[in-house]
Amino acid sequence: MATTTKKEAHISHSQITEFTRCPRKYHLHYRVGLLAAFCPSGLLFGSAVHEAVALFNQGRLEGKKPSPEELLAAYRACWEKERLPVRLRSRESPASFEATARRLLELCASEQGRSGEVVAVEEPFSIRLSERTPEVKGVIDLVERARDGTDYKTSSSRSEPEADQLVLYREALLKTGFAAGCVVHARYVLLVKGAEPEIILRNVKIGQSDGERLRRLYEAVWRDIKLGCSFPIPGWWCADCQWQRHCDQAQDQTERRGR
Numbered sequence: 001m002a003t004t005t006k007k008e009a010h011i012s013h014s015q016i017t018e019f020t021r022c023p024r025k026y027h028l029h030y031r032v033g034l035l036a037a038f039c040p041s042g043l044l045f046g047s048a049v050h051e052a053v054a055l056f057n058q059g060r061l062e063g064k065k066p067s068p069e070e071l072l073a074a075y076r077a078c079w080e081k082e083r084l085p086v087r088l089r090s091r092e093s094p095a096s097f098e099a100t101a102r103r104l105l106e107l108c109a110s111e112q113g114r115s116g117e118v119v120a121v122e123e124p125f126s127i128r129l130s131e132r133t134p135e136v137k138g139v140i141d142l143v144e145r146a147r148d149g150t151d152y153k154t155s156s157s158r159s160e161p162e163a164d165q166l167v168l169y170r171e172a173l174l175k176t177g178f179a180a181g182c183v184v185h186a187r188y189v190l191l192v193k194g195a196e197p198e199i200i201l202r203n204v205k206i207g208q209s210d211g212e213r214l215r216r217l218y219e220a221v222w223r224d225i226k227l228g229c230s231f232p233i234p235g236w237w238c239a240d241c242q243w244q245r246h247c248d249q250a251q252d253q254t255e256r257r258g259r
Helices: 013-022 023-030 041-061 068-082 092-112 164-175 208-227 237-238 244-258
Strands: 116-128 135-142 148-155 186-192 200-206
Touching: 013 023, 013 164, 013 208, 023 164, 023 244, 041 068, 041 092, 041 116, 041 135, 041 148, 068 092, 092 186, 092 200, 116 164, 135 164, 148 164
Parallel strands: 148 186
Antiparallel strands: 116 135, 135 148, 186 200
């Protein structure tokens, strides 16, 4: 029997990604609506750096150049407003994260001359990929005339991230008329927080077939969401799962019922 789900007015790429990684996490987060038990340090760091980078790009759009201290202040403000307990790993501290953020923001500012003309910052969109799925909502970090859709990601790895989010951005730019008559490109800007922080640009080649593949993926995932799938998929992501405690409890209850 399918689990009852609330009627979704829209869906996001992060929801699609979360469900494909672990339907149990999606179930506890979105269907049941449980509050997260903590905030992983990496997640908070990424959000805080994102706020500072958005301020920097908004300055570019307005013909201004925020100072390094202004960018760092935006980073701190995001970190300090977090109300959940922050889970730090071994050898991590707020001070070490801030030092890394300072270096990454300095590097980001130094890339200004190599970027195109800023058209929009934090550009929201709402599109329908398929009649079989709800509207898809999201926000494009940066739209440049020379480079088009850009997404910033903090990472501890130099490895290339999945391309689906950029495929979605391309579809959004085309469907909303934002890039009418233009050839749309997309890229990731990886803010690597290793021993020596660095910025890596990853341009992603996207074709018409990628848009069709993304549509089929969303349809398949949405079908399984409506069916109420909620089985767990254990993996490395469990260590930082904010709903792990509830997942363990749900698993225990399932096993007791089966005895």
